[in-house]
Amino acid sequence: MLALLAQQVPDFVRPDIDWHAAAPELTLLTFGALVTMMDIVWLEKGRKLTSIVASIGLLATMVPIITLAVDGADRSMFGGAFVVDDYALIMKAVFILTGYVVILLSTNYIAEGDYWENEYYGLLLSSILGMILMASARDLITIFVALELLSIPAYMLATWRKRDLKSNEAGMKYYLMGVFASAIMLYGMSLLYGGSGSTLLTDINESISGPGDPSAVVVLGIIFVIVGFAFKVSAVPFHTWAPDTYEGAPTPITAFLSVASKAAGFVALMNMLFVGFFGRDDVYEPVIWILAALSMTVGNLIALRQTNMVRLLAYSGVAQAGYMLAPLAVAGDVPDSALAATVGYLVIYAAMNLGAFAVVIAVARKTRTAEIDDYRGLFHWAPGLTVAMTVFLFALAGIPPLGGWWAKFRIMGAVIEANTAAGVVMGIFVAVNSVIALYYYARIGVKMWAEPAPDDDTAPVRVPVSLTSALVLTAAATIAFGVLPGLVGEVTKVSLLAGVGG
Amino acid sequence: MSDFLRSYLTVAIFGLVGFALVGAFLGLGRLLRPDKPNLAKTEAYESGVDPTGDMWSQSNIRYYIFALLFVMFDVEAVFIFPWAARLEAYEIFGLIEMAIFIFILLLGLLYAWRKGVLKWV
Numbered sequence: 001m002l003a004l005l006a007q008q009v010p011d012f013v014r015p016d017i018d019w020h021a022a023a024p025e026l027t028l029l030t031f032g033a034l035v036t037m038m039d040i041v042w043l044e045k046g047r048k049l050t051s052i053v054a055s056i057g058l059l060a061t062m063v064p065i066i067t068l069a070v071d072g073a074d075r076s077m078f079g080g081a082f083v084v085d086d087y088a089l090i091m092k093a094v095f096i097l098t099g100y101v102v103i104l105l106s107t108n109y110i111a112e113g114d115y116w117e118n119e120y121y122g123l124l125l126s127s128i129l130g131m132i133l134m135a136s137a138r139d140l141i142t143i144f145v146a147l148e149l150l151s152i153p154a155y156m157l158a159t160w161r162k163r164d165l166k167s168n169e170a171g172m173k174y175y176l177m178g179v180f181a182s183a184i185m186l187y188g189m190s191l192l193y194g195g196s197g198s199t200l201l202t203d204i205n206e207s208i209s210g211p212g213d214p215s216a217v218v219v220l221g222i223i224f225v226i227v228g229f230a231f232k233v234s235a236v237p238f239h240t241w242a243p244d245t246y247e248g249a250p251t252p253i254t255a256f257l258s259v260a261s262k263a264a265g266f267v268a269l270m271n272m273l274f275v276g277f278f279g280r281d282d283v284y285e286p287v288i289w290i291l292a293a294l295s296m297t298v299g300n301l302i303a304l305r306q307t308n309m310v311r312l313l314a315y316s317g318v319a320q321a322g323y324m325l326a327p328l329a330v331a332g333d334v335p336d337s338a339l340a341a342t343v344g345y346l347v348i349y350a351a352m353n354l355g356a357f358a359v360v361i362a363v364a365r366k367t368r369t370a371e372i373d374d375y376r377g378l379f380h381w382a383p384g385l386t387v388a389m390t391v392f393l394f395a396l397a398g399i400p401p402l403g404g405w406w407a408k409f410r411i412m413g414a415v416i417e418a419n420t421a422a423g424v425v426m427g428i429f430v431a432v433n434s435v436i437a438l439y440y441y442a443r444i445g446v447k448m449w450a451e452p453a454p455d456d457d458t459a460p461v462r463v464p465v466s467l468t469s470a471l472v473l474t475a476a477a478t479i480a481f482g483v484l485p486g487l488v489g490e491v492t493k494v495s496l497l498a499g500v501g502g
Numbered sequence: 503m504s505d506f507l508r509s510y511l512t513v514a515i516f517g518l519v520g521f522a523l524v525g526a527f528l529g530l531g532r533l534l535r536p537d538k539p540n541l542a543k544t545e546a547y548e549s550g551v552d553p554t555g556d557m558w559s560q561s562n563i564r565y566y567i568f569a570l571l572f573v574m575f576d577v578e579a580v581f582i583f584p585w586a587a588r589l590e591a592y593e594i595f596g597l598i599e600m601a602i603f604i605f606i607l608l609l610g611l612l613y614a615w616r617k618g619v620l621k622w623v
Contacts, residue, residue, distance in 0.1 A: 011591070012588065012591040012592055012596075014593075014595050033606065033609060036609050036613060037609065039613065039616075040609070040612050040613055040616045043616065217506070
């Protein structure tokens, strides 16, 4: 019996490993293991060092990413399951730089709150490892492993303020919704695998695209996979976990979830849409269209009524996810512009949203809360923070000449270029929602600049160096992307279609 | 109807038969048995002994930690068995790969040991 089974096993072929292509992941893995080993050897004595080692690890990971970008050649491993191309490199750079800024935001917060530090940075690094793996994943199993690798540490990081009930609630909700979403997505993936007999996205594409109507199995598979990622990017109606999780989690982790985790969801979704489901736009376009229109409208309308800054940013993040989904709703008609618009928006969104959370963390060092009413008269005691916050909020609203304006402009460009009724209506949705969003962003501006401080308390707040450098970095990026739009336009002129061969 | 859906028809029929069987036996029992309610009959059955304590009893947290460690080794074994069966084919390449895999898992065990999780307090 065993001999019979052994005969059926194909001969093992040693996979060809391109060490240069895998270098970013391997570097980050090494540093993640190093942080754990430091914890094993020194325990709490090493806590001052771990944040430094973690940030060195992230900067070291940037080196192979840059050499790969300079080299420029597309690399592919494991039969096409792991691909390094321009798109993957840009997203890897975004994840690494986001992670670096999150460490800058975390250092004082975690140390002063007396939370476990060694594990915190170790988990952060492994979550980022999952993200950069996701950028290269072109295979259902690789995508799923990357998704779990980035999610499971994030569930734990959300509960890091373990003495606070709200943080427990945050982690619990995030965990339950995340697992639920994984299960739905896994079911969709199993249907796709069952229908095509392969886990490689290019093979799946070959079997599901082609003329004629798709089979019911393919339609269900595509919809379930999209729904699974819709949870990850907190698109309406799968957004309910986001505000509670964002409010309860430590604020640096909130920034991490709302930027890096959301971007990872988009990366996976784009891998699926532009490689796996390419040519099946008759199935995925309506689904994405509904998600996009609902996300921006519902997100913006609920954000109008928020009194807490973090919850407001959570709902604004839901609306922003809607903007980023908008070009994907016309991805079948204008694939190149749609991909470039969404990638460009992700890059700019990372800068402006991280910046907004940096200000929230800085202000909370004095007020200890994130209520919007505490931002009254901010100009009188923290003029620098007020200017920075105004820049970030107006960038999120999409006012020229800041980065967010250019990002939104490209989204409008893509949906109009599609020249379909659905595209034009989506353009109207984006335009109307931008006006609604301006109201609540500008309302905070008025509170900060024009109203007196509560109790005339104008004692200044001490902002540590790491937080200041995070603010400077994100503000510089937000302004630079707006003033020199060619910068991000040149960088994000990418195409995933090479993988399809057509 | 396609073959694919037809194979699910079998599943559906099996499901229906299952429900019908359970329903039939429960219904039959209800018709045949005498109905004499009694306080002792509503008590929880614990192998014939008188029930003690609350149903919502707590389990000790250390079982949870040991369960976690058990899962770690269990999953490790799932990967190692097939690897060991085919080691000749994988040669030195497979050996190094598995060494890396075990090293990363070992870090987890070392971490647990260093944090004092392995002590039975």
